[in-house]
Amino acid sequence: MLEAKPRFQSFDEYLSYHDASEKLYELFNGELIEMPPESGLNIEIATFLLIQFAAIVGYRRVRGQGLELEVRGEPKNRYPDLTIIRPEHIEQLSQRNTIRLSMLPPLLVIEVVSPGELQRDRDYVAKRIQYQDLAIPEYWIVDPQTQTILVLEITETGYTEIGVFAGDNLIISPQFRHIDLTASQVFNPGS
Numbered sequence: 160m161l162e163a164k165p166r167f168q169s170f171d172e173y174l175s176y177h178d179a180s181e182k183l184y185e186l187f188n189g190e191l192i193e194m195p196p197e198s199g200l201n202i203e204i205a206t207f208l209l210i211q212f213a214a215i216v217g218y219r220r221v222r223g224q225g226l227e228l229e230v231r232g233e234p235k236n237r238y239p240d241l242t243i244i245r246p247e248h249i250e251q252l253s254q255r256n257t258i259r260l261s262m263l264p265p266l267l268v269i270e271v272v273s274p275g276e277l278q279r280d281r282d283y284v285a286k287r288i289q290y291q292d293l294a295i296p297e298y299w300i301v302d303p304q305t306q307t308i309l310v311l312e313i314t315e316t317g318y319t320e321i322g323v324f325a326g327d328n329l330i331i332s333p334q335f336r337h338i339d340l341t342a343s344q345v346f347n348p349g350s
Contacts, residue, residue: 166190170235174257183225185234194238197224200303201271205240207348208269208301212243215337220244227257228265230289237286240301243267243335260293266334269299287311291318297334306346 166189167173173186184191197205205223213221222242230237236257243266244252251262258265268290270282282300290298291313298318300309307325311318312333324330324342332338 164190170229173235174255183227183238184236185238186236187234192234197240197271198273201240201273203348204271204301204303204345205269207345208241211338211340212241212267212335215335216243219249220246222252222256225256226252226265227255228268228293229257229259231260231292232289237289239268240271241267241269264293264295266295267297267299267332268295269301272300272302272304274304283309287318297332301345303346306342308342308345 165176167176167186168189170186173191183194185194186192209221209223220243222244224238224240226239226242226244228237228239228242229235242258244258245263245266247263248258248265252258270286272279272282279302287298287300294313296313298311298313300311302309305325307323308330309323310321310330310332312321313319321331321333322328327341327343330338330340330342330345
């Protein structure tokens with residue numbers, strides 16, 4: 160017997176849905192699109208960065224891929240690979256790990272690019288537009304294929320490029336000046 164897929168008229172309706180699984184879904188045109196699992200390399204990079212940022216802001220303000228962001232456009236939600244939340248978010252997220260449009264945006268969102276042209280376009284173009292629309296102060300695009308980290312900062316006119324960091328270049332973060340990392344350390348943490 161074929162099970163009917165649920166359809167949602169609003170993001171609020173989607174938020175009240177529970178399927179008793181641990182799957183992550185994007186809400187696209189009212190339908191649930193299951194997110195594929197991340198690659199081991201992407202998880203490794205995101206975990207390394209999580210540990211680095213937790214040492215600076217504390218573990219409660221660093222969220223991995225399970226944090227959901229409500230965004231405008233399609234899909235209606237995103238799951239960044241790493242997010243640095245504001246102190247007030249800790250209490251707001253205690254029931255559901257979702258930052259709504261009505262809340263202040265997180266301070267930093269990091270995406271680790273998955274292989275493939277579609278995934279590259281999603282991180283470099285679609286997510287950039289949605290995160291800029293939310294006025295997220297800082298957005299990092301960590302690209303294992305090119306071994307580069309693009310750091311963007313929100314301004315009155317949108318995201319401005321702080322720099323593309325590679326090799327032994329020290330990553331410059333406008334908000335987290337105490338981060339002492341090079342691109343090489345991010346892509347080769349054991350060396």
